[in-house]
Every structure is written in C-alpha cells, then in structure tokens.
Amino acid sequence: xxxxxxxxxHVSVSxxxxxxxxxxxxxxxxxxxxxxxxxxxxxxxxxxxxxTGATLVKGINGFEAEFKKSETSFHLTKPSAHMxxxxxxxxxxxxxxxxxxxxxxxxxxVSP
Amino acid sequence: NAGVMxxxxxxxxxxxxxxxxxxxxMKGHSHVYWYRQLPEEGLKxxxxxxxxxxxxxxxxxxxxxxxxxxKEGPSILRIQQVVRGDSAAYFCASSPSTSETDTQYFGPGTxxxxx
Numbered sequence: 001x002x003x004x005x006x007x008x009x010h011v012s013v014s015x016x017x018x019x020x021x022x023x024x025x026x027x028x029x030x031x032x033x034x035x036x037x038x039x040x041x042x043x044x045x046x047x048x049x050x051x052t053g054a055t056l057v058k059g060i061n062g063f064e065a066e067f068k069k070s071e072t073s074f075h076l077t078k079p080s081a082h083m084x085x086x087x088x089x090x091x092x093x094x095x096x097x098x099x100x101x102x103x104x105x106x107x108x109x110v111s112p
Numbered sequence: 113n114a115g116v117m118x119x120x121x122x123x124x125x126x127x128x129x130x131x132x133x134x135x136x137x138m139k140g141h142s143h144v145y146w147y148r149q150l151p152e153e154g155l156k157x158x159x160x161x162x163x164x165x166x167x168x169x170x171x172x173x174x175x176x177x178x179x180x181x182x183k184e185g186p187s188i189l190r191i192q193q194v195v196r197g198d199s200a201a202y203f204c205a206s207s208p209s210t211s212e213t214d215t216q217y218f219g220p221g222t223x224x225x226x227x
Contacts (some may be wrong), residue, residue, distance in 0.1 A: 007119075032212050043116070043118075043216040044203065049213075051212075052213075097214045098160070098210060099168060099170075099171075105154050
C-alpha cells in the first residue's frame with residue numbers, strides 16, 4: 001500500500017523568499033509522484049510529476065521537485081515566492097490503476 | 113478543449129434525500145475517477161470507472177453510495193439517504209488511458225452540504 005506524509009499543514013513565507021514544501025512517501029513498488037495545487041473553491045491543477053528518468057522535475061509557475069529514493073522524499077521548491085502562489089498544495093503517489101493517494105495538504109501563505 | 117465539467121457546483125440536501133453529482137470528462141478521456149475531500153483533509157479515492165464498467169470501487173462506502181459511467185452521457189455519483197457526514201467536496205478526474213504515468217485532470221468539484 002502507498003501513503004504520503006506532508007510535514008507542516010501551514011507554511012508561511014515572505015514574498016521573494018524560498019518556498020519548501022515537504023513530502024515523504026511510502027510505496028512497495030517504484031512510485032509515481034505528483035504535486036497538485038488547489039486554489040480556493042477550485043479543483044486541483046497539476047504542478048509537476050515524476051515517473052521515471054531525471055530525478056529533478058520542473059513544473060509550471062517556477063516550481064520544481066526532486067525525487068530522492070534513499071530519503072523517500074519528493075519535496076517541492078520554488079526559489080522566489082509570489083503572492084499568487086498562496087494556495088493549498090497536495091503531494092500524491094499513484095496507488096495502482098492510477099488511483100492517487102494524497103497527503104493531507106500544506107497551505108502556503110505568502111506575506112508581502 | 114473543455115476541461116472536466118462537474119455539476120452542480122453546489123448542492124444542498126436535507127438528511128434522507130438523494131444527491132446526484134455529474135461529471136463529464138475531458139474530450140477523448142474514457143477513464144473517470146471520483147474523490148472526496150472532507151473539510152481540512154486531503155482527497156480520498158472513491159471509485160474508478162471506464163465506460164460501462166466499474167474498475168475499482170475500493171474507496172466507496174459499502175452502503176448508500178453508487179457510481180456509474182454509461183456508454184452515453186456523464187458519470188454519475190449517487191448518494192442515497194444523505195447524512196450530515198456526507199457533507200464534503202466531491203471531485204471528479206479523468207485521464208485518457210490506464211497508464212499510471214498519465215495525468216489526472218480534475219474538475220472544479222461539487223460541494224455538497226447536508227442540512
């Protein structure tokens with residue numbers, strides 16, 4: 001069975017600061033990993049995904065994540081936060097038949 | 113190319129009534145997934161359907177919940193005799209194939225409130 005742990009239900013940064021959202025996974029098979037963003041009262045939008053190959057994955061809006069098998073991690077980063085990045089971020093692992101198993105989410109707050 | 117459509121966006125039901133949530137996948141997608149998001153929680157998988165087939169319903173409550181994806185028309189998630197604990201956001205996603213590397217595209221969700 002797969003599971004995802006997102007450390008920190010809330011993360012606060014200042015505009016222009018580094019964004020780091022943590023995600024650790026558990027999987028009995030090679031994982032496929034995803035980061036989604038959810039803006040208030042909207043659906044989820046894919047930021048990036050790791051399937052195979054290069055372990056550093058670049059996504060939309062300047063976000064990237066690195067798959068580290070030895071640490072079972074897939075942390076999301078962005079060098080410089082923007083006010084528009086304020087949202088909820090979900091890490092997910094595929095659980096067979098493309099069923100996604102989500103973490104509990106991290107709410108990113110960006111202050112001016 | 114229109115995205116995943118869900119309607120209604122908001123649904124209010126009294127305890128004991130039925131709720132019907134509809135999902136139209138993206139054009140060309142024949143795989144539909146339903147997820148439920150309880151307040152302050154992540155999304156939980158409910159069911160995976162292809163046209164006229166339920167592939168995986170391991171996340172569906174055993175009673176009162178059912179889902180279908182007919183040959184024609186949208187996928188329907190049906191909740192009979194709703195209770196307050198059913199209040200949640202229900203999201204539908206679609207993908208073009210069964211590959212685990214495919215992206216699931218999510219709709220805007222239906223927010224169900226049970227009074």
